[in-house]
Amino acid sequence: MSVGLKDIQAAAKVIEGHVVRTPFMHSRTLSEITGAQVWLKFENHQFTASFKERGALNKLTSLTAAERGAGVIACSAGNHAQGVAYHAHRLGIPATIVMPRATPFVKVEQTQRHGAEVILEGDGFDQAKAWAIESGAKRGLTLVHPYDDEKIVAGQGTCGLEIIEQCPEVRTILVPTGGGGLTAGIATAAKALRPDVHVVGVQAEGAAAFLQSLEEGRPVPLPSMSTMADGIAVGCPGEVPFEAIRKNVDEIITVNEESLSRALLMLLERAKLVVEPAGAAAVAAMLDHPHRFRTPAVAVLSGGNVDPLLLMKVIRHGLAAAGRYLNFTARIPDLPGGLARLLGELAEVEANVLDVVHERTSATLHLDEVEVVLQVETRGPDHAERVLGRLRECGYTVSE
């Protein structure tokens, strides 16, 4: 039960022409920020915007005619769902995708768009998965596991082959790590071809199942998880990837939510790329440790499917963290011209007002006061400080 270079090379032949050989670009921006030579591998430019198509197609192609005829089932509300749906449809294999009942409609729609039947079942992911396994067995459908399958790991490994071809001088490869399929595949390919390449798995701090598992020498489930990087929020490593990672990955490091958010925003603002939080994990690790890795270093952007609402939240948060966006409340006298005067002061210090909400009641307000909640655009932390300072000098009670 292990995957070797030959399996990955065979997978590469299988997927050729059907899965995008994704672009690979030197990132002058990231290189400038880290002072190192950084390259990016754009798995977010796959048709369904993630690497998952590689493994899914390799698995689907390996099925017998009878298995293809009967169809496949998978449990995923994310990238795996889209990868399976898209290639099953292309190959004429009926696909059933099971998602938890509370899955946002957008995700359901994205998967239906690729031609799959979507079934909403279970209160959470584990229930949906159990249902998928049971229902699949009953209906004679082949389960396409998102990572714990040799065909899947071999398929994801094709991304590693491409990296070595596109950048033969690579010295470090950083890969976002959830269940471990992509990391296992890339590490197996890279180490077989170039044993001196350093492969680093990057997990979200709130979902770092590999750390303890590697210590204990077997996959150990996490008691709980918390991260916005849903693409790598996997509570227990898969058996197949675990073995490959134990053998071929040099280290697992973690990044926190703040780093993920900063990396996502950097890619968006500077590199003009949309990645999902999981897809930004490798870049987050580079930004956290700009001098730690031997270079040239390659950061894999594993996927780009980010909910627009989350994207807005990350942008807002990033602007606030950079002091370019300030939220505060101020008390003003409940008199004609009270708000106008406050806005005049803000104009004086060149803060651009984005939003004003008048609040008339609050337990601690005096009767002749109103509270206004303001959002203003500022030039940076110093400017934000000056804006608040000026208002306080003018006698306003201001709180962030």
Added chain:
Amino acid sequence: MSVGLKDIQAAAKVIEGHVVRTPFMHSRTLSEITGAQVWLKFENHQFTASFKERGALNKLTSLTAAERGAGVIACSAGNHAQGVAYHAHRLGIPATIVMPRATPFVKVEQTQRHGAEVILEGDGFDQAKAWAIESGAKRGLTLVHPYDDEKIVAGQGTCGLEIIEQCPEVRTILVPTGGGGLTAGIATAAKALRPDVHVVGVQAEGAAAFLQSLEEGRPVPLPSMSTMADGIAVGCPGEVPFEAIRKNVDEIITVNEESLSRALLMLLERAKLVVEPAGAAAVAAMLDHPHRFRTPAVAVLSGGNVDPLLLMKVIRHGLAAAGRYLNFTARIPDLPGGLARLLGELAEVEANVLDVVHERTSATLHLDEVEVVLQVETRGPDHAERVLGRLRECGYTVSE
């Protein structure tokens, strides 16, 4: 005073290795949406995220040693500023960039980061420009015009050479058009090499200076402009580009703000690319007229410098337009449990609440009522309608 293929080929030699030969990709997403073969040219992946570097570098390289020693001046708060600043710095030419006084700090900082001296002068762009011309003349600086210059047009034309090389079978090229530099350059190159290629300039409806100008046979200034696409908001065509466009561009079409916004969001959500509103103009035209152009068609993504706050606005607007985001106010009784009951109803119809603001005073409210402003995530227009319908059925006064 005209630019020919030879000038553009010479410019290509000058900029080779110093300006990115930008990627060119088939867009399966856009091809699917339009039912045509659509390719994208990624000028947003230039280091300063726009095509402006091409012309700027060609111009700077053409200066005499004395001119280089004295330095250059340019007036721009946008992509041209960054393009000139970056390459002037690289060549050791002192650069002064003049921006209107109200320019957001982020734009000032982006240009300073590339090593230019930024001077804030003038209440608007015209005043800043006048100041730049006068000050440049006084100080002996060479003015680097953003578009009305043969060297600039020839530089931008290199993008056209690349398109013909990267897609020899191209039949239509769509180019965002402001002052006309990029469009003139691309059209001149494309028509010289392939007279049968159709070149389409795309302007923002609120800043379409070329329409009347072409009709009257000379550059005619617009009385006013209004568009979020600041990259192509130019009130009067340049003389040099005007001549080239009159000769080589087949048609000028316009896109409105709604189309620009939709195209920007489509590129962000589906193609995982960040473009500025001007950079989305060619794609907006494709989406407006999916069957109008001979294919393969190439849409030039001219730039990616979009203000994050504008990006948030476009995302929010796009989600609202798609019925995936609903803003409304509801009146509830000012009693314990009043809000809880309303939120219970929303949960019943599976609307995901994003934000709630309590408003206690409004001229038309009864004394025993409060108003809440809600933002909820919905699944589409039908679902949004059902959400509002349900609340009305339950007796709430609801308004969008």
